Amino acid sequence: MMDDMTAIFREEVRDLLESLERGLLDLKSRPDDMGLVNQVFRDLHTVKGSGAMFGFTELSAFIHEFETVFDKVRSGHLAVGPDLLRLALAAKDEIPGLVEGEADPEGRRVAILSGLHGLLGGAPVAEAVAEMAPAEAGPTGDGALRLTFRLTGAALALGARPDLVLDELRGLGAVEIAADLADVPPLDRLDVEACAFGWKMVLPASVTAAQVEEVFLFVDADWSLDAVAAETVETVVDVVAVPVPEAAPAAKAASPKAPVERPVAKVEAKVEPKAETKTEAKTEAKSEAGATIRVPAERLDALMDSVGELVIAEARLAQLARDLRDPALIATAEQITRLAGGLRDATMTMRMVPMRSLVGRFRRLVLDLSDKLGKPVEFRVTGEDTELDKTVIEKLADPLVHVLRNALDHGMEMPEARVAAGKSREGLVELVAEHAGAEVLIKVRDDGKGMDPAKLREKAIAKGLILPETQMTEAQIFALIFEPGFSTAEAVTDLSGRGVGMDVVRRTIDALRGTIQIESALGRGTTVTLRLPLTLAIIEGLQIEVAGEQYILPMPNVQEIVELPPEKAEPSRTEDFLDVRGGFVPFLRLRQLFDCAGTPGAGQNVVIVRAGEARVGIVVDRIIGTNQTVIKQMSKLHAGVRALSGATLLGNGSIALILDVGHLVGMSRQQGDAAQAVRQEVLA
Amino acid sequence: MTIHHLKEDRSLTVVTLSLGKQVLAIPAVRLREILDPMPVTRVPGAGPLVPAVLNVRGTVVPLANLKQVLRIPETEADDRRRILVLDVTIAGEAAVVAVEADAVHEVATIETAIIEPVPAAASAWPPEYLTGLYRGGEGFVLMPDLDHILSVLAQRPMA
Known part of the structure; x- marks a missing residue:
């Protein structure tokens, strides 16, 4: 039973990590998008919450630190920067290991956490100032809600967990959570079984009383939800507006990497969209949960097998009916043919998976490679919703990794060379997926230096792959890069260039009954087109x-x-x-x-x-x-x-x-x- | 599978069959079913060692010619001919393979103590393809190393 539950948890984590990675990568290009920040926070929060529920305490503790950072981003105390994203991605990569209970002998996790702490620590002054402001409502703005609650009676004795309640409230967007110590009695009058603490916090305006009520459904507590008075907000803005410019230089001195001088006006401007995205995302998530069912892949395969048998049996029946010439039998056979056709189509549709499930991985790959190679690259993806049979998608990952690596490692020039050639400093790598009849076309296009057919030819002759007198078209020459042992890179790097990758690409695509085509213009870039059948079944x-x-x-x-x-x-x-x-x-x-x-x-x-x-x-x-x-x-x-x-x-x-x-x-x-x-x- | 694996248990249940004049034994746990001769589909370019495929209850199963592999001379087929469907492991992956036998004899339990290693000098059969052999009622009974044979076959060059 427990094993089943942890299996579900693992699967959930996998999905959440995918969503988390996508969010983090998107944040790179849209660092001010509060919707993305919220999504990242929500994903982290969910992993942490379910992790704790299933007893993955180490995982929860790790993510807690991670989450704290995004809480700061969410409340506008920390800006999204390259360092933060790098650490966040590295932290994300540690999560699967934590789920599997792997040890961390190199201390990577500790290093990441201290890095994250460094980001937090970079803004201590600003934070302190912000917290001094009694009702700092920057991120919530007009109509923000103030929630206070207090556990009553024997709530604690009955097993209430204020920490879980607070977690849930954080999930609703609570910020500035503070304990209310006003009613804590002197030690001699302390009742150890009662909870003397209260809590107060600020919730976004979009939160409804019903949502809060849900949180307290199983908890004995007195709570009240009030709008933050408009004048308070005004004074708050005054209070905050003054200290921030003062705080900024101090923060800069402490850590130049943490840009904290966020103009208050900007923070305020973000308020509305944030609330909107949040509600939108919520409804979306709800409707999605209602419309989809998770099915193990083996069951789909089994269904497909049965449908395959059915199609074969149906063909046999149709033949028998024709041979026997019994009108009633022919009519029935025709009906079965129709039904089997419908069932077949429905089953095939079920097996279709959008390219999106692969693309996240590629975005990460391109980001890492472009960092490693020192070639700034924009990665543009079109047609993420293009669907392919799940078997095809699974087998497509490796070849596409090779093609993308090749595009970055060999195709793309160094930024200086690009500028010298009159191109933009930042290269462009495009991944395009589209339907074309019964096939799907996947193109990887780069605007790098392209390939020189004459040079390729020379090399192929030198390697003995072709004879000097062989007549070849340009397309045939480009196809040479798929020959085993053919590599065009001057230097062998640890990324690609051993001349094995492209060979693998062709083998895999062949096995998928697809074809590869290369077009290249010297100085302008290369396009690799993979043509694949929609289904293999x-x-x-x-x-x-x-x-x-x-x-x-x-x-x-x-x-x-x-x-x-x-x-x-x-x-x-x-x-x-x-x-x-x-x-x-x-x-x-x-x-x-x-x-x-x-x-x-x-x-x-x-x-x-x-x-x-x-x-x-x-x-x-x-x-x-x-x-x-x-x-x-x-x-x-x-x-x-x-x-x-x-x-x-x-x-x-x-x-x-x-x-x-x-x-x-x-x-x-x-x-x-x-x-x-x-x-x-x-x-x- | 090595001879030591076989000897981990004290006894072993085997199916005995004939290929030409030679008697072989295959562990009974490997046997899925025994089929009467049925039409097979030639696979062009696959070579004589795995020349065809056949339909075993809706799955396409390759048919291997053990006689060719073990260099056992062909004899004339009679009505005792059968097809054995076996569970095997090819290069680490579970698979189903069919082999032809000129006759299937019996299911017998033998003491593993009587299984002997193949003498290296036994030039009549390729020793690398045999796990061991034992003395049966009518001469030696060979125990082919199916997984090894088929893994080697999977590597053979094809058209």
Whole structure:
């Protein structure tokens, strides 16, 4: 039971950390956005609260310090600066370790905490002054509420925890929490079981009495909520306005890193939006909680498997119904087909995950890299809501990390070089995700120095990857960077440059049945485009037959089907090209490729398929038709067969193998090169 | 799995089967089911060691040819031929694999004390693919190291 609960807690922490990281990264570009500050505070507060609830005391204690800093930011005593964000991100990174109960032998956590303390300590004068002001209501402003409460009767004896109550109130936005010691009796009259303390604090105007009542639902307490009188606010502003300019120089002397001279007017101006964002976020959070259910990924996979079986059984039923010609059975089969289709679509939609879940990680990566390399970079993301199958998303993380690293490490120039080249000091790296038909395009674009095809070519020749006389298009030359062992960096860095990364990228994208394309303009930057199928689970397939064997071609890749002209029926080394409406398309004979026995009958067809920009014709014996193809991965024992991307079950229970169009196109290109060599030989 | 692992328990339940004239034993816990011969789908370019896949209750399962791997000569197939579906570990990951057997004999419990290591000089079989062997009623019974065999097969070059 407890294990279940901590599992839930861990999952919750993971989500909160994601949200926290996003908030912190956004704060970098919008340090004055109080909505973000509040979000960060709320996330921290929730982690701390649930951590304490599940007995993660060390975690709670750690976050408490962290939270205190953001409390100061929230109340306007501390400005968001690069140091604060750096420490906050580092602190965030420690949280998973704390949850797992890992030790901290290098004392990183202590260092982070003392760093955070340093930030707090940097503004002691201002703080002291602010606290001296009796009703400092800077962050709350007009209509702020003052809450006082006092535990009554035997509340303590009944287990009331004032600290938890205060935590909850902090969650509502309480600031300036102070104990009211007025009723503490002299020691000889002290009743140890009663709580002699009271507390007072200032709450934002947006807090309703009902919310406060909720806090005190299980606590025996007298409480009162009053608006802070308008004139008090005025005097407060007076009081605060005077000491701050005085305090500022002192604070500066103490720590130049803590900018405290926040003009009061500015603080006041922030009040309204803050209250608004808070309520908005609250309603949003509520409606979200009502509309979403958390489901373990395995259950989704199991559902998808069942739907896959259903689709196969449905195909079999439809075939039987056609064979038996019973109208009632045909009608039922058609209904089942419709229902299965609906169920399939619904299940696939469930598995779709937005790119957003990946992007947070990348933003952090770019920030860290740009710091480490000393190349200031703006990271812009568009299309975060673009959805992809969860398996695709999971596998996409690594290749995208490599591509982004490459863009920063090799693509981006140092700031001085950029200025010299007449560009802005700060580089731009863009991640764009968008739908295009049955595919998703993911582009990583940088405005760095671009790649020089001539230089790449030289290098490939030097490395023996290509022959000096090989004719290549620019796109083919750029594709060389995906060859194993090819690296263009002059120096090997610890980030990238060992020439392994891009090789991994191509392998992973191949495995996802996607393609990669590179465009680059010297001096202006490089764009890497990944094209990926929307889903890996079920595709529309074209079933074909070669020498009695069944294969599937993914429909999104199929462009058209033409007849093989009789004069081309005989295999030839040089003439395997088709004239398709003025364009020459090379073709491959599956019979030859797959070593099939026997000779083909008359009337072979050519299926023209496309992968990326390239097209190839595939000669088959017969076209069977289209069907819903449930993709089953090939086992490790067949993972090396590159011409196949998976297998599927047909209506009659037999297996058809799914052809990997990207690989076939690549093969035809090699064959084309060979054929060209032969032609040149003949001509010479 | 090493011979020492096998000997941790005093007895072991095995399934015995024939490949050609050779008798082999596979731990019974590995066996999922025994199927009658059924149509298989050739995987072009996969080579003779794992030449095909078959449909085992809705899953696509690779079919490995142990005879090729263990260099056991082919014999003519008769109606005793069966397909064994086995739970294995390929390069550290759980997987299901099918192997063909010319006949399946029995499930027997043997004393692990009788299992002997494969003599290095036993050139008839690749010793690295065998966990051990024991003397059965009709000559030696080989115990193939399935996980090792299949992990090696997963590394083989393919078209």
